[in-house]
Amino acid sequence: MTACPLCATNGPVHDFTRTCCRVRYLLALPGLDARRCTLARWRHEHGAEAADETEAALTAAWQQRKHAARHQPSTLAADQRPTNTEVAPSHDRRATGEI
Numbered sequence: 495m496t497a498c499p500l501c502a503t504n505g506p507v508h509d510f511t512r513t514c515c516r517v518r519y520l521l522a523l524p525g526l527d528a529r530r531c532t533l534a535r536w537r538h539e540h541g542a543e544a545a546d547e548t549e550a551a552l553t554a555a556w557q558q559r560k561h562a563a564r565h566q567p568s569t570l571a572a573d574q575r576p577t578n579t580e581v582a583p584s585h586d587r588r589a590t591g592e593i
């Protein structure tokens with residue numbers, strides 16, 4: 495996954511025709527239900543192939559985060575919880591009100 499200029503600056507604007515921006519947007523959503531609903535809508539709007547690609551990239555991004563968390567002692571407690579995927583990055587909260 496290559497980050498576009500929008501993602502490189504982590505700006506408030508998302509280009510939803512790009513997988514990188516869709517994944518960045520989903521990662522900022524507060525809960526699993528919100529991500530599922532958004533993915534389902536994109537499946538309808540952009541097609542199954544784009545949705546599958548986004549889902550795969552999202553899963554890869556979470557695995558990267560989990561892997562990174564294991565190397566940071568301060569986040570070990572959160573990493574041990576089985577539902578760690580519910581944690582959203584606080585610096586991305588501003589993007590959640592865009593739809």
Ligand SMILES: [Zn+2]
Binds near residue numbers: 497498499500512515
């Ligand atoms: Zn992007």
